[in-house]
Amino acid sequence: MTMQSAVMAGGLDKSDIQLVTVIQTNTNPYMLQWAAGSQAFADSVGLPLKTIVSNGDSQQQLAQIQATIAAGKKVVVTINPINSADVPAIVKAVTRSGGFITTQWNKPEGYNPWDVSPNYVAHLTYDxxxxxxxxxxxxxxxxxxxxxxxxxxxxxxxxxxxxxxxxxxxxxxxxxxxxxxxxxxxxxxxxxxxxxxxxxxxxxxxxxxxxxxxxxxxxxxxxxxxxxxxxxxxxxxxxxxxxxxxxxxxxxxxxxxxxxxSDGYYNGALGLAMAYDAAIGKLDVSKLTHEQRAGNYSQFGVDKSNVKQQLKPPTGDEIMAEVNKGLFARFVGPELK
Known part of the structure; x- marks a missing residue:
């Protein structure tokens, strides 16, 4: 069963959009990098960003998203959900309201964006x-x-x-x-x-x-x-x-x-960029392959041999320069099962 009939096609006016990034905690440095990456994207398109911190509470996570939807604008969301089981209810709330969403890291196995809604733009995974x-x-x-x-x-x-x-x-x-x-x-x-x-x-x-x-x-x-x-x-x-x-x-x-x-700055920016481009009609979700809609993105190890290259946090412009190389520039294949 799909929710195709409940969604809006892309082509939203920028003024009707509320950008949203959802992280699990503000004590985890990776998630703070993610939030900074999302902020870099929001700054690049001149829109305010709402950052939701779920504090490890699945009910609070959903309630805050629903409250943001109820404020009236169409939400464009990227989320690092607490649990895989949280994803269907969140996606349902966003897509049925006419919003657009990308999920990252966690979702139930077999729960595929193309079976749910074009407004569930993509799921991004890392090996x-x-x-x-x-x-x-x-x-x-x-x-x-x-x-x-x-x-x-x-x-x-x-x-x-x-x-x-x-x-x-x-x-x-x-x-x-x-x-x-x-x-x-x-x-x-x-x-x-x-x-x-x-x-x-x-x-x-x-x-x-x-x-x-x-x-x-x-x-x-x-x-x-x-x-x-x-x-x-x-x-x-x-x-x-x-x-x-x-x-x-x-x-x-x-x-x-x-x-x-896996580059938290990039993840927070890329997930929001992908959902936003679909929302404004720049990205045609119908033309994406299943692998692109549930894809695996590159990572690398860091030890004494290459650590100095990683020590300087990127600027917002540097984060966006990476994203602007293309939404699928770091795509390496289908999601890992």
């Missing part, structure tokens, strides 16, 4: 499996191929969290003397990871030789807990998301080993 495998291998190598680790997932109902964790476990197969002591889900949250790490430090003590996490924010929380315990120099740390604080630690010392970049 979490390769990210987890690369960061895991880098961490285990830095540990000398032996020792115990603690691992942090993000949100359990989250494809990137699952993919990154599965990729790390694949890397583990080549390191038989590295053992996972404990795995916890910290909701991409630095403070939660800090609190959990303090408990795990009490439980496992000096058995812990490495920390792997599906985001820099959680790795940084664990790093702070080891600092407070006076043990940060004894342990290696691995992150994901290419945040400024993680980059500085990779550059300055031997213990924070790596991170992985």
């Amino acid at each position: 979490g499996y390769s990210a987890g495998k690369w960061t895991g291998k880098s961490l285990f190598t830095a540990m000398g191929g032996k020792g115990g680790i603690i691992a942090f997932k993000g949100v359990l109902d989250s494809p990137p969290s699952k993919q990154r964790y599965d990729g790390m476990n694949e890397a583990l197969k080549d390191f038989p003397d590295v053992k996972i002591l404990d795995t916890q889900a910290a909701g991409w949250d630095r403070q939660k990871a800090y609190d959990i790490t303090k408990t795990l430090l009490t439980k496992y003590g000096d058995q812990i030789k490495g920390v792997w996490a599906a985001s820099d924010s959680m790795t940084l929380g664990a790093y702070a807990a080891f600092q407070d315990a006076g043990r940060v120099g004894e342990v290696k740390f691995s992150g994901n998301d290419n945040t400024e604080e993680a980059l500085k630690l990779i550059d300055s010392g031997p213990n924070f080993i790596d991170t992985y970049s």
Whole structure:
């Protein structure tokens, strides 16, 4: 069943549009990069941006989107949803109101934009499996191929969290003397990871030789807990998301080993640009392939060898220069299942 009859064709007047970007928390550096990227896009088209922070609450996430829709303008949305299960209700609310939306990272498997609505413009994914495998291998190598680790997932109902964790476990197969002591889900949250790490430090003590996490924010929380315990120099740390604080630690010392970049600034700008171009009629969604409407976009690993290239945050103009290379310039193939 589709919602084709409930939607509007593209060609909205710019004055009728409300740009919206939705992030899960304002304590996660990646999500702050995302918001900055969305702001860069909004500035480039001369429209105000509403940033919704869901604070990890799916009901609050939907309620804030519905309240924005009720204000009267047609919403143009890009969202990093908390859970995959959240996506259908959000897409329904946006598209039935005549708005346009792109989702990123999370959606239910088999829930495809082309089966739902042309106003559900696209879903953008990033290969979490390769990210987890690369960061895991880098961490285990830095540990000398032996020792115990603690691992942090993000949100359990989250494809990137699952993919990154599965990729790390694949890397583990080549390191038989590295053992996972404990795995916890910290909701991409630095403070939660800090609190959990303090408990795990009490439980496992000096058995812990490495920390792997599906985001820099959680790795940084664990790093702070080891600092407070006076043990940060004894342990290696691995992150994901290419945040400024993680980059500085990779550059300055031997213990924070790596991170992985999907480019939060670019993600926040690109998702909004794609939805906006469809809304104003510049992008003809009917001419996109299924792969373009549920596609995978490029990423890269960062360690000591290339960290200095990543340390300078981009300006708004630099973010938009990348987006203006083309909406599909970083497209590499269909979404990872």
